[in-house]
Amino acid sequence: MELSEDQLRELTTLTAVVLGQGDLVGTLEEITRIATRLVPGTDGTSITTFQNGRPSAVAFSDAWAQELDELQFDEREGPCLDASRTGNLFRIRDLSQDTRWPAYTERAVKLGASSSVSIPLHADGANFGAMNLYSRNPDTFTGEAVALGEIIAAQAGNASQVASAYFRHRDLAEQLGEAMRSRAVIDQAIGVLMAQRKVTADAAFGLLREVSQHRNVKLRLIAQEVVDTGVLPAPAPSWSPSSPGSRP
Structure with missing residues (x-):
């Protein structure tokens, strides 16, 4: 996998964010923003974790990615939940054609999502959630894009381990x-x-x-x-809002 200078720069930034963090929430938020910039075709990224068996979107690059995660919580089905529970990666080339999670995919398509990748997150030898890459276009995520996503997901797991070690109490x-x-x-x-x-x-x-x-x-x-x-x-x-x- 050959990376551009911009991608290499983003990966360097990602490593610095993980190693230099003292705030797990802020770190996971920054990881979602880096993933959206780094993985080609990604329009939004989220991280869902489980606490006492209940899922929550703890970090996301934008409200659209958060809503796509929370649709799965509402329907109690979806690739994010299955990736978290099974430890398997799920790549959906076209949400409008996928039949595995019919209630979720129908609503996700209405929100403008067309393809996605859900990558399990690991820390301390256990699954604790999933990172989700969303695109507004079908068949967006190539093998190389998925590989980049897995690198970033691994860093999210590392961030959780760093935080666990940093806050030893x-x-x-x-x-x-x-x-x-x-x-x-x-x-x-x-x-x-x-x-x-x-x-x-x-x-x-x-x-x-x-x-x-x-x-x-x-x-x-x-x-x-x-x-x-x-x-x-x-x-x-001097601040001028752009939103x-x-x-x-």
Whole structure:
């Protein structure tokens, strides 16, 4: 597999993110964004984990990828869930033609998804979830694209192991539980901004992320402030929001 200079740069960034992290949630979020940029044809990436037998999308590159994961939770079927449970990789070339998960695929197609790859995540010798690559085009993911996805999924597993070792007084299950609680706060903040500004979930998530990056404050802390106050924190005057519907 021959990689471009940009892909090699992204892989270097990925390794640095995993080794330098002290926040599992933030690391998994960054991994989903890198996967979306790195794997050709990917329009959205998510990571789902299991806590006490229940799935949760703890990290995602955008609200669209999150919704595609959560459709599977609603229907109790889908490639993400099966990858997590079995440890097998699932590549769907055309969601509109796949018959293995009929309730899920019908709804996913309506959301604009056409193909996907679900890759199991491993840490400490056990499956703990799956990373999902989604595309709006059919038959997107070649063998090389899947191989790149597996490299990134392995790094997500490494991140979980690093976090487990770093926080020696807390086990991996507790780390993932914290990730799920953080995700709940982010989802609440997205709901607040959608209601206030009449924007989509993607636009609301974009607002949170832009303020987080501009202020160099973790996304979940910005989200918590929105939930607590009902107001998106004001950035520096030089900031210019790029998301639709982001004006006060």
